[in-house]
Amino acid sequence: MKMKIKGIGASPGLAMGYVKIYEKNDINIPDYMPEDTDAEIARFQSARQKSINEVIALYDKLMKENAADAAEVFMAHKEILEDEAGFVEPVIERITVNSENAAMAAANTLNAVADMFRSMDNEYMQARAADAEDLRDTVVSNILGLKKLGMKDPVKNPDAEKQIIAAYDLAPSDTAGLNFDAVEGIITQTGGTTSHTAVMSRTLELPAVVGAAGLLGHVKGGDFVILDGETGEVIINPDREQIEEYRKLKDEYIKRKDELRKYIGRQSVTLDGRQVRLESNIGTVSDAEAAAENDAEGIGLVRTEFLYMERKELPSEQEQYKAYKEILEKMGDKPVIFRTLDAGGDKNLPSLALPKEENPFLGYRAIRICLNNPSLFKTQLRALLRAGVHGKPKIMFPMISSLDELRRAKKLLEEAAGELSEEGIPYREKIPVGIMVEIPAAAVLADRFAKEVDFFSIGTIDLVQYTLAADRGNPSIADVYTTFHPAVLKLIALTISAAEKADIACGMCGEAAGNLTLVPLFLGFGLKEFSMSPSSILKVRKLINSLNYEECKVLAEKVLQLDTANKIEKLLSNV
Amino acid sequence: MKQIMSHNVNKLVKYKLNQEKNMISKEVKVNLDSGLHARPAAKFVQLSKGFKSKLSVSYNGKNIDPKSILGLLSLNINKGSVICISADGEDETQAAEALTCFVQQTE
Numbered sequence: 001m002k003m004k005i006k007g008i009g010a011s012p013g014l015a016m017g018y019v020k021i022y023e024k025n026d027i028n029i030p031d032y033m034p035e036d037t038d039a040e041i042a043r044f045q046s047a048r049q050k051s052i053n054e055v056i057a058l059y060d061k062l063m064k065e066n067a068a069d070a071a072e073v074f075m076a077h078k079e080i081l082e083d084e085a086g087f088v089e090p091v092i093e094r095i096t097v098n099s100e101n102a103a104m105a106a107a108n109t110l111n112a113v114a115d116m117f118r119s120m121d122n123e124y125m126q127a128r129a130a131d132a133e134d135l136r137d138t139v140v141s142n143i144l145g146l147k148k149l150g151m152k153d154p155v156k157n158p159d160a161e162k163q164i165i166a167a168y169d170l171a172p173s174d175t176a177g178l179n180f181d182a183v184e185g186i187i188t189q190t191g192g193t194t195s196h197t198a199v200m201s202r203t204l205e206l207p208a209v210v211g212a213a214g215l216l217g218h219v220k221g222g223d224f225v226i227l228d229g230e231t232g233e234v235i236i237n238p239d240r241e242q243i244e245e246y247r248k249l250k251d252e253y254i255k256r257k258d259e260l261r262k263y264i265g266r267q268s269v270t271l272d273g274r275q276v277r278l279e280s281n282i283g284t285v286s287d288a289e290a291a292a293e294n295d296a297e298g299i300g301l302v303r304t305e306f307l308y309m310e311r312k313e314l315p316s317e318q319e320q321y322k323a324y325k326e327i328l329e330k331m332g333d334k335p336v337i338f339r340t341l342d343a344g345g346d347k348n349l350p351s352l353a354l355p356k357e358e359n360p361f362l363g364y365r366a367i368r369i370c371l372n373n374p375s376l377f378k379t380q381l382r383a384l385l386r387a388g389v390h391g392k393p394k395i396m397f398p399m400i401s402s403l404d405e406l407r408r409a410k411k412l413l414e415e416a417a418g419e420l421s422e423e424g425i426p427y428r429e430k431i432p433v434g435i436m437v438e439i440p441a442a443a444v445l446a447d448r449f450a451k452e453v454d455f456f457s458i459g460t461i462d463l464v465q466y467t468l469a470a471d472r473g474n475p476s477i478a479d480v481y482t483t484f485h486p487a488v489l490k491l492i493a494l495t496i497s498a499a500e501k502a503d504i505a506c507g508m509c510g511e512a513a514g515n516l517t518l519v520p521l522f523l524g525f526g527l528k529e530f531s532m533s534p535s536s537i538l539k540v541r542k543l544i545n546s547l548n549y550e551e552c553k554v555l556a557e558k559v560l561q562l563d564t565a566n567k568i569e570k571l572l573s574n575v
Numbered sequence: 576m577k578q579i580m581s582h583n584v585n586k587l588v589k590y591k592l593n594q595e596k597n598m599i600s601k602e603v604k605v606n607l608d609s610g611l612h613a614r615p616a617a618k619f620v621q622l623s624k625g626f627k628s629k630l631s632v633s634y635n636g637k638n639i640d641p642k643s644i645l646g647l648l649s650l651n652i653n654k655g656s657v658i659c660i661s662a663d664g665e666d667e668t669q670a671a672e673a674l675t676c677f678v679q680q681t682e
Contacts, residue, residue: 072617075614080644
């Protein structure tokens with residue numbers, strides 16, 4: 001059956017091929033108590049040796065693929081397997097003292113290691129828990145004599161060498177163990193852009209889509225699929241036309257990629273000399289690296305929610321300080337806009353225990369929560385103020401609908417600064433403060449807001465949703481939800497010109513800022529800062545380099561005269 | 576982790592009792608950009624294993640044997656942290672010198 005599913009683009013590129021389902025052994029750890037502890041220790045030691053040989057083989061394999069970064073992971077795995085005090089001795093102690101069998105002792109020891117990593121306050125180390133669990137499965141499988149199952153469902157078409165691996169999840173050793181000559185791409189049902197699968201496939205330059213919900217319910221071994229590692233789109237059993245189209249796109253993609261690399265280090269300036277800044281939106285500390293790799297000229301949006309997600313307790317001031325500092329240090333003297341906590345809506349954070357609401361997008365979210373919980377808010381503001389000394393930060397408040405809210409938020413920021421100064425803790429003074437313009441009320445009153453902030457950043461996703469009263473996630477009204485609507489564009493133009501008149505900065509940090517059809521229009525409106533996902537930056541720079549600002553201004557005038565979204569989209573598509 | 580830590584602690588107690596007075600200890604600031612995590616940590620362990628002396632690294636009130644990567648990673652040492660490196664044994668001077676130089680690199 002032909003169908004499309006959407007996941008998260010994790011490693012760019014287009015791939016086509018036949019699905020192979022990657023299945024893992026269910027590992028059942030036996031609970032017997034060994035009689036002969038020496039024999040049990042010997043079982044463990046021989047499994048350990050076998051595991052060491054396996055990780056060395058993976059290391060060699062990746063080095064041959066010129067993926068040194070990915071290979072280093074297995075050097076570290078080998079060190080852990082050879083770690084006497086940290087790994088071998090605790091396992092033996094569990095066998096001799098606790099009478100645990102070899103498999104249980106190894107699993108318990110490595111689970112404890114995973115827990116230790118998970119409890120650390122830095123994102124990189126937390127992600128190492130997956131390494132400990134990968135090692136656990138390797139060692140335990142070797143103790144129990146289980147073979148790695150790996151591929152199931154032989155490909156229906158035996159001539160087809162091109163494989164697309166579909167899995168619930170892939171551990172580093174799973175990914176590294178794939179046959180790279182045959183594998184064209186990877187799709188996993190779980191995981192995000194910082195998952196191991198994502199990171200590994202990027203170093204191996206294998207197109208990958210992660211977090212494809214429902215994947216294994218929809219595909220079976222032998223299905224033909226197309227995957228787009230940039231948009232996260234997966235087409236299952238495409239028709240002939242789609243295959244032809246993707247074949248062309250793939251050739252173009254390869255050409256385009258080489259071509260785009262030329263734009264690294266170039267200025268974001270139009271033919272007639274209008275200079276703009278292309279920045280990146282990031283959701284984690286490690287995203288800052290992707291931003292730097294794509295030559296971002298700053299960070300236009302840090303979604304600070306990452307610190308609050310998937311955890312039961314709130315992040316401490318110190319923990320937040322460290323994360324913000326890390327981002328600022330990575331970006332050096334480039335500006336970084338931190339958006340304060342934007343919880344609620346579709347982002348329910350367990351640590352806040354928010355009640356269920358009828359209309360969460362119109363309800364208790366973002367600045368509304370923060371103003372109601374001054375101590376929660378001030379913890380974040382203090383962390384931002386302190387981290388500020390390590391770079392060039394700006395602070396942005398989300399979901400502002402009235403000047404009262406802005407004034408209250410600014411007052412709390414002042415109070416936080418006052419506290420720090422009384423406590424003698426160093427912090428950055430005079431951090432620029434701005435608002436996210438995403439509620440129509442803020443756009444309409446942009447001239448008043450402009451007198452009290454240092455910058456605006458237009459959040460297009462919510463601005464469209466609130467202007468058109470159209471839920472962005474509801475497929476039945478997907479045609480109502482459109483950025484091309486004249487009312488939306490008028491509000492955007494209004495906001496930009498209010499900023500210009502008041503001589504404050506104005507940026508945009510929604511997907512629209514990286515939309516090649518819309519960029520000429522926004523440029524014509526006078527927008528100077530465009531913030532987008534890292535992979536869009538070079539494409540937009542290339543476009544900007546080919547545009548004429550004066551012509552874009554004329555285009556913008558024309559667009560503002562049109563009365564329907566269709567007409568506008570048509571005009572812009574023909575530019 | 577309790578298992579691992581208690582193990583290290585036991586070892587250290589013994590180690591402290593046996594040590595001679597003339598062991599070398601040095602305080603040093605970690606300049607490595609990514610601290611003693613990941614790649615630098617694995618290299619630091621490999622370097623440590625090359626020496627015969629008994630080695631220890633202490634940071635934040637914890638003390639570990641740098642020949643153990645899990646011990647080292649459990650300290651979660653970031654750039655700018657000040658750690659104490661001790662060496663005791665026949666090649667203690669070279670060991671202390673080599674480990675100190677390593678963490679002072681800026682990558």
